[in-house]
Amino acid sequence: MTRFAIIDIETTGIQFKQGKITEIAILIYQNGQIVDQFESLINPETSIPFEITRITGITNEMVEQAPKFYEVAKKILEITHDAIFVAHNVQFDYSFVKEEFSALGYSFSRKKLCTVQLSRKHFPGLKSYALGNLIKHFNIEVTDRHRAYQDAMATSKLFHLILHANDHATDFMNQLVSNVKDAKLPGSLKREDVDAIPDEVGVYYMCNEAGDYVYIGKSINIRERIYQHFSETGYKVSKMLRQVHRIEYTLTGSELMAQLLESSEIKKYGPEINRAQRSSKDQYAMYRTLNDLGYFQYLIKHKEWLDEKADVVQLFSSQKKASEYLDYLIHEYHLCEQVNSLKKNEQLPCYRYQIGICLGACAGQETKESYNERFEIMHQKINRFFQRNFILYDKGRSESEVSVFVIENGFCNAIGYLDKDISYEQPEVLKESLKSFRGNIETNGIINQYIKKHPSLKKIYF
Incomplete structure (x- = not known):
């Protein structure tokens, strides 16, 4: 039998791009009755305007200890x-609900019905x-608008009145449901094949006829996310x-594992549709490489x-x-401008050496080993999210x-799964049971955000 999620929210404003949800109620209507429900105040992580409080009665004090949206998102x-x-x-x-999920990196998608229409x-x-x-017209009892x-x-x-406004309520409901976009x-792709995909956390790979990956994604519910794509x-x-x-x-079991796996797999395979949807905001990348003489350098290149x-x-x-x-x-x-190829002049030391800033890699005064050692220290420092x-x-x-x-020396270098009942005394012994992982600035950001959202995760420092 069809399930209807009857939802109402209270917010900090009327624009979903600027406003946040302060309260949500969900009633599951099935077979003419409410069979399940969920309600919660939500901490919007921003101040509630006075005029909104005047209408809803929801104050900043009321939501201060309420869960944030990400804490109720799974429910x-x-x-x-x-x-x-x-x-x-x-x-x-x-x-509003879709935008809140979007801020968490998740695309929320459901079939919709409007009781106004x-x-x-x-x-x-x-x-x-x-x-x-309508409440007044139909004498619907409400205690707190x-x-x-x-x-x-x-x-x-x-909604119940609408369904039963027709003499053939069951036929009307079936027609109503059939008209909702699927x-x-x-x-x-057969629907039964997609239905067989688990509704669990993981990474999914969309393949073309040749078997190449054209899109890689992650979700806390991979079957539902795949259906969302196609709706x-x-x-x-x-x-x-x-x-x-x-x-x-x-x-993957873990949402963090799914995020890291997705990131590394997209880098490994470069799927066509993932490349096409890259953000247009940050188009230029600064990356590290070695020049022809074996010196570390930073170069700038368009992401394309x-x-x-x-x-x-x-x-x-x-x-x-x-x-x-x-x-x-x-x-x-x-650092040296010539070594970094900003201003190339094989005949003369760089200008910064002449004014005492460059230490002389371009003038034979600093060895390659010394320069690269200093460069590596700088590289670790500017990239390091984690100090321990x-x-x-x-x-x-x-x-x-x-x-x-x-996470070691500022980056994640090993990931995997271990038996919950086995303890490992030394990190090096533990790492032997895991897969090596090449962390980078992107994965550092992913891990950092995940820890902020899940502060109770177990961490052991070494």
Whole structure:
């Protein structure tokens, strides 16, 4: 039987791009009754304007100790799974929920129904279709307007009236559900094949007819995420519909493991659709390499021409900004312009050597070994998120194991899974049971953000 998730939210404003959710209520309507529900205040991590508090009664003090959205996100996904998203003016509620998930790097997608539109169709001629007016018109009992649970309950009663406004309520509901847009799959993919994909955390690989990966993604629910892709519109989805012939997946148990695996796999395989959707904001990369003489140097290149395995230090919105930062590093760390190929003059030492900033690699006064040693120290310093070595533990793929991440000398260098009941005294012994991993500035950011969102994760320093 069809499940309907009747949802109401309270927010800090009316624009979903600027506002945040302060309260959410979800009522699962099935077979004419409420069979499940979830409600919670949410800490918006921003101040609630006075005029909003005046309307909703929700104060900054009320949400101060409330969970942040990411802490209730999994519950929202679970309770709305396979349900149609129903709300009064559904685009408002749906846009806010979708935007909150987007901020977490997740694309939320559900079929939608709007009780405003349904009310106009089935109860024509009313002066207003605002929820307050419909509550009065149908004598719907509400104790506390403009609070999520009470408004969701009122919407559920209105929805029940709509379904039973027709003499053939069951036929009407079936017709209603059939009219809601469903996901369209590529011709070579069978729905039962996608249904067989687990609704668990992992990485998925979309393959073309030749078996090449054209898109790699991660999700806390890979089956649901795949369906979301094909229910969306746009250039990326049209390419998927044309090219995807098969979907592979790897379960990770840990969301962090999925994020790191996705990052490394995209770098390894360079899938076509992933490349096409790269952010246009930061187009220039500064990366480390060796010059022809064996000296370390930083070069700047447009991302389009960058090798996927390049040791990227930082991304920039323009070549000018990248060059300015590189110039700062050369000055601050007494590097050589000639060695770094900024200003090449084989006949003369660089200008910075003449004024006492460069230590003389271009004049035979500093050895390659000394220069590269100083360069490496600088490289580690500007890239280092983590000042101490530690082992991080997260969920495994089953109850009997844990996922493990070793962060050493500022970067993650080993990942994998261990038996939960086996203890390892020394990090080097532990690492023998893991896979080596090449951490970089991007994966440091991923790990850092994950730890911030999950501060209770077990960490052992060494």
